[in-house]
Structures are given as C-alpha cells and as structure tokens.
Amino acid sequence: MNNPVKPVPCKILEVKQESKHEYTFKVESDIKPSHGQFLQLSIPKVGEAPISVSAYGDGWMDFTIRSVGKVTDEIFKKEAGDTLFLRGAYGKGWPVEEQFKGKNMVLIVGGTGLAPVRSMLRLFAENPGYVESVTLIAGFKNEEGIVFRNELESWRDKFNCIYTLDRDKIDNWEVGFVTQFVSKVPFKDFGDNYEVVIVGPPPMMKFTAIEAMKCGVPEEKIWVSYERKMSCAIGKCGHCRIDETYVCLEGPVFNYTKAKYLVD
Amino acid sequence: MGYKVSFEEANQIFAELSSEYEIWAPKRFPGKGRYSDTDIIRYDKVKTVEEIVFDEKSDFPAKEVLSPITEPLFYFTEDEWRESKVTSKKIMIFMRPCDIAAQHRQERIYLGNGGFNDMYYERMHEKVKIVMMQCDLDDDTCFCVSMGTNKTDDYSLAVVCQDGALKVEVKDETFAPYFEGKTAEDYTPSFPTENKTKVKIPEIPNKEVLTKLKSHPMWEEYNKRCISCGSCTVACSTCTCFTTTDIAYNENGSVGERRRTSASCQIEGFTDMAGGHSFRNTAGDRMRYKVLHKFHDYKERFKDYHMCVGCGRCISRCPEFISITATVDKMNKAIAEIVAEENK
Numbered sequence: 001m002n003n004p005v006k007p008v009p010c011k012i013l014e015v016k017q018e019s020k021h022e023y024t025f026k027v028e029s030d031i032k033p034s035h036g037q038f039l040q041l042s043i044p045k046v047g048e049a050p051i052s053v054s055a056y057g058d059g060w061m062d063f064t065i066r067s068v069g070k071v072t073d074e075i076f077k078k079e080a081g082d083t084l085f086l087r088g089a090y091g092k093g094w095p096v097e098e099q100f101k102g103k104n105m106v107l108i109v110g111g112t113g114l115a116p117v118r119s120m121l122r123l124f125a126e127n128p129g130y131v132e133s134v135t136l137i138a139g140f141k142n143e144e145g146i147v148f149r150n151e152l153e154s155w156r157d158k159f160n161c162i163y164t165l166d167r168d169k170i171d172n173w174e175v176g177f178v179t180q181f182v183s184k185v186p187f188k189d190f191g192d193n194y195e196v197v198i199v200g201p202p203p204m205m206k207f208t209a210i211e212a213m214k215c216g217v218p219e220e221k222i223w224v225s226y227e228r229k230m231s232c233a234i235g236k237c238g239h240c241r242i243d244e245t246y247v248c249l250e251g252p253v254f255n256y257t258k259a260k261y262l263v264d
Numbered sequence: 265m266g267y268k269v270s271f272e273e274a275n276q277i278f279a280e281l282s283s284e285y286e287i288w289a290p291k292r293f294p295g296k297g298r299y300s301d302t303d304i305i306r307y308d309k310v311k312t313v314e315e316i317v318f319d320e321k322s323d324f325p326a327k328e329v330l331s332p333i334t335e336p337l338f339y340f341t342e343d344e345w346r347e348s349k350v351t352s353k354k355i356m357i358f359m360r361p362c363d364i365a366a367q368h369r370q371e372r373i374y375l376g377n378g379g380f381n382d383m384y385y386e387r388m389h390e391k392v393k394i395v396m397m398q399c400d401l402d403d404d405t406c407f408c409v410s411m412g413t414n415k416t417d418d419y420s421l422a423v424v425c426q427d428g429a430l431k432v433e434v435k436d437e438t439f440a441p442y443f444e445g446k447t448a449e450d451y452t453p454s455f456p457t458e459n460k461t462k463v464k465i466p467e468i469p470n471k472e473v474l475t476k477l478k479s480h481p482m483w484e485e486y487n488k489r490c491i492s493c494g495s496c497t498v499a500c501s502t503c504t505c506f507t508t509t510d511i512a513y514n515e516n517g518s519v520g521e522r523r524r525t526s527a528s529c530q531i532e533g534f535t536d537m538a539g540g541h542s543f544r545n546t547a548g549d550r551m552r553y554k555v556l557h558k559f560h561d562y563k564e565r566f567k568d569y570h571m572c573v574g575c576g577r578c579i580s581r582c583p584e585f586i587s588i589t590a591t592v593d594k595m596n597k598a599i600a601e602i603v604a605e606e607n608k
Binding site for chain 1: 337338340343345347373374377378380381382383386387471474475478504505506507508509510511512517520521522524527529534535536537538539540541543544549553556557560561562564565
C-alpha cells in the first residue's frame with residue numbers, strides 16, 4: 001500500500017545565510033516541483049513543517065527557512081552533508097505557463113514572501129522575453145530582514161524594482177510599506193496584458209490587493225499565496241481547511257476571485 | 265438468512281471468530297466517567313456478548329477503532345525508520361446505523377480527497393466487517409432521521425438483543441458457516457423512523473450569504489458559553505482532524521516515533537503557525553467553523569450529504585450544555601434574516 005506521508009532522506013548540499021534569521025538549504029533531490037509549490041521537510045524525532053521551494057534545478061532544490069519554530073530551529077543546526085527528510089511537492093503553484101507567459105508581471109512581496117516567488121523570478125531573469133516585463137516591489141521590516149539581497153540587487157538591471165524598508169533608510173532603498181508603492185506601477189501602460197502576484201503576511205496581502213484594485217486592477221488579475229498550519233499536506237489533517245477549500249490541495253496559490261471568499 | 269442464538273451460543277461463535285477476527289463493540293467502564301461514580305461507554309475489544317452495551321448510546325464513537333486517538337505513523341531508531349504495523353487479524357465492529365454512516369463520511373476525507381489515500385486509515389478500513397446493531401434508542405439528543413442516517417444496508421451481520429438472546433441476520437455469506445445448526449428464525453432489522461429531536465437542514469444559497477453568516481452576531485453567544493475544551497469534536501462520529509508530532513523516548517533519545525493525535529478546531533492554537541500567525545481567535549469563530557463544516561462546507565466539497573450524522577454525542581458531552589440542534593435552529597434564523605435583507 002502506498003504511503004503518501006512517508007518521507008525520503010535527502011543530503012544537504014549547501015547552507016547559505018540569507019539574513020540574520022534566514023538560511024537557504026540546498027538539498028539533493030530528483031523531485032521536480034513547479035513554481036510556488038511546497039514540500040514537507042522533517043527531522044525524525046523533532047517534527048515536520050511545510051516549506052516552499054525558493055529555487056530548483058537539475059537534481060536540487062532550495063528551501064529558504066526562517067528559524068521561528070521547533071522544526072526550523074533544529075534544521076538550522078544542520079550542515080552540508082547532513083540529512084533532511086522530504087516529501088512532496090504539494091499544492092497548486094503559480095500558473096506560469098498558462099497565465100503569466102508573455103505578460104507584464106507585477107510582483108509585490110513582503111518579507112519571506114519572496115521565497116515562494118523566487119524560483120519564478122529566476123525563470124523570468126534567466127529567460128529574457130519569457131514575460132513582457134517584470135515590476136518587483138519588495139518590502140522588509142529592516143535591513144536585517146532582507147533576504148536574497150545579492151539577487152535582489154542583481155535584478156535591478158533586469159526588472160523595474162522598488163525595494164523598501166518599513167522605517168529605516170539605506171542607500172537605493174525606499175522607506176515605507178509596499179502598499180504605498182502600488183500606485184507607482186504603470187498599470188495603464190500594460191493595457192490588459194498583465195497579472196499581479198501578491199505574497200506576504202495575511203494583512204499585507206489584504207491591503208495590497210485593496211490598493212491594487214484602487215488602481216483599477218480587476219480581481220481576476222490578482223494572485224496570492226496562502227500560508228496555513230498543516231500536519232499532512234494531503235487533505236487529511238484538516239488544519240488548513242477554509243470552508244470547502246483545502247489550502248494544501250487547491251492552494252497555496254489562489255486567484256483573488258476565490259481568495260476573497262476564503263474567510264478563516 | 266435469520267437466526268436466534270442464545271448468549272452461550274453467541275459466545276461460542278465469538279470464540280470461533282477470534283482466531284480470525286478482533287471483535288470491537290461499545291463496552292461499559294464502570295466508574296471511569298467524567299464525574300465521580302459515573303461510567304463511560306466506549307469501544308473496546310470484547311470476548312463475550314455480555315460485555316456489549318446494547319441499550320445505551322456509547323459516549324464515544326466507533327471511529328476510534330479505525331483511527332485511534334493516538335496512532336504511531338513511523339518508528340525511528342538511530343538512522344533507521346519504518347512504518348508502524350497494523351494488527352494481523354480482521355476487525356469486526358458492532359455499530360449503530362449513525363456510526364456506519366459516519367464512516368462513509370470519514371472515508372471521503374481519508375480516501376481520495378485530493379487524490380491521496382491515507383494509508384493508515386485504508387489498511388484498517390480493508391479489515392473491517394460491520395455488525396449492525398439494530399437501533400431502538402431515541403434519546404433526546406438523537407436526530408439521525410433528520411440527517412438521513414437512520415437506515416443503512418452496509419453491514420455483514422445485523423443483530424438485535426431481545427429477551428436474553430440475539431437475533432441475527434446473516435447478509436454476508438462468509439459468516440454462514442458460523443451459524444450452521446443454530447435455530448433459524450426470520451429476522452429483518454428495523455430502523456428508527458422518527459426522533460423526538462428534529463432539525464431543519466440549513467440552505468445557504470450563495471457565497472455572499474455564507475460570508476455574511478460568518479460575521480453574524482449569532483456566533484457571539486459562544487464567546488460566553490463555549491470553553492473551547494474540544495469535548496464535542498472528540499465525541500463526534502465524523503471529526504477527522506489530527507496533528508502530527510514527533511517524540512524522542514525519554515529513556516533513550518536516539519529512539520522515537522512520529523505519531524498523530526486527534527486534534528480539535530475548537531481548541532485555541534489549532535491554526536497557530538510558526539512565526540506567530542493564527543486564525544479564528546475567539547470561541548465564537550471556532551464554533552462557527554465547526555458548525556458550518558458539519559452543515560455546509562463538507563457537502564459543498566463532497567456533495568450528496570452533510571457531514572453531521574445526528575448521533576447527538578456532542579450534545580451529551582458538552583460541559584456547557586451547548587446543543588448543536590439549537591445552534592442549527594439559530595443558524596436557520598440568521599440565514600433567513602440575511603436572505604430577507606438581500607431581497608429588500
């Protein structure tokens with residue numbers, strides 16, 4: 001009998017510090033996720049947690065992890081050559097091929113919300129012309145909280161970038177919440193040919209979507225990714241359910257026309 | 265084929281069955297109730313008919329046999345790990361029609377939802393043979409007739425305990441040999457046709473009404489009344505939620521297990537995520553979440569029928585005397601209010 005919750009041990013290839021509290025773990029694996037999907041990472045006798053894939057390639061996947069709980073604290077003690085247990089990939093990711101290809105892409109992210117869109121941004125950066133243009137608004141609490149800083153800086157040449165810190169001022173960075181910069185996106189120039197991706201903490205996504213709609217963005221052009229507690233990731237444990245929707249199965253990526261009804 | 269067997273004969277049959285089957289049935293545990301000098305009736309393995317409680321509803325549902333409150337998933341020893349094992353015998357469960365219907369509802373979540381089969385449930389489910397206990401109870405918490413769960417044909421044997429003997433319908437021929445030479449007597453089980461308690465099933469016409477119902481003031485009452493203890497979900501025949509935890513054994517930290525434990529959406533912290541976000545932070549919100557799952561959300565996803573089977577166990581177990589039927593009545597009123605407002 002097939003056991004979908006049985007994890008597979010995978011070797012850690014590399015550990016890289018992204019910010020004071022965030023590390024990226026590169027793991028050896030043949031699993032082929034799609035952009036925006038997540039896996040269940042575990043350490044036997046410690047626990048399991050859902051983590052989104054922040055990049056992937058032939059034979060490897062990156063997970064960018066913030067040390068905020070029992071499992072992630074323990075993962076932080078791991079080094080290259082150690083083992084992590086994986087199962088997945090799970091959920092529905094971004095509709096990159098179906099909806100995003102050839103369009104003007106607007107991505108608005110808060111904090112570690114950058115992780116679930118990072119693999120997609122890398123695809124856009126490495127394949128000029130895949131999308132018409134990319135506008136990236138990324139906001140972080142403070143300088144310590146900036147993740148993928150080198151990559152963010154390298155994207156300034158390729159994308160239209162607005163980077164901001166909530167209160168602190170540093171060179172080339174704005175000050176304020178991402179919501180304040182939504183109106184700077186030239187939606188009018190995009191005609192009908194654009195899509196908006198919003199990822200971050202629940203209040204940030206809500207207010208950013210409201211700002212976007214004030215700029216005339218229709219609901220069906222807004223895409224969000226939800227984060228919920230999960231024990232199984234396969235529609236059994238019930239923790240992530242909202243009404244008839246299981247975030248682990250139908251999400252984590254939702255179109256706003258559906259997401260607006262997902263009241264917990 | 266129908267038979268009448270004395271307790272003595274039935275116990276002989278149990279003994280014969282025991283080489284192939286574990287027999288599970290509702291059993292009385294004297295003095296083990298929630299309050300002093302009260303009993304509890306819950307499922308356990310039985311060897312004799314006398315142990316089975318026929319004339320009272322069990323405090324806890326039959327689901328515990330298939331999905332125990334705590335269940336090991338994997339065992340870890342140093343760098344080795346393996347799946348937990350399942351009993352080698354088949355499993356015979358004495359169940360009332362509502363508990364049988366509850367399994368049909370749980371199956372849709374455990375088996376197939378999202379294209380995944382829960383292996384731990386599936387391997388138990390395949391072992392089960394159902395003995396349907398004819399249900400002649402109608403205590404004031406039962407509302408199976410309203411939920412349409414009063415009748416079933418999903419059983420191998422049906423039994424009724426009358427005049428110190430069992431009448432048995434043998435529907436599944438694999439059990440016929442056990443009854444050879446026993447007194448033949450026609451028996452067709454009867455089913456409840458009316459309950460004292462009746463529930464009008466709510467109709468939520470669309471998402472807008474659902475959204476308004478979620479923020480309706482009717483739920484505020486439960487902020488005062490519900491103590492978020494989770495008794496209702498433990499007693500529920502259909503609740504499936506669980507939390508997975510890993511443990512290391514105290515005696516030797518290099519050995520441990522991954523296990524799952526029944527979880528309750530009524531208890532604070534059910535949605536807590538690492539990093540601090542949580543949802544439904546009041547008892548009223550959590551009550552709303554549970555009641556809508558049982559009377560709307562489940563059916564919206566799986567079609568055909570609602571999740572609640574009307575066993576009434578949540579009403580009996582609630583230490584605050586919160587009644588799900590009274591709550592559904594209030595919900596009906598709230599929906600009527602919202603719809604009337606929309607049609608103005």
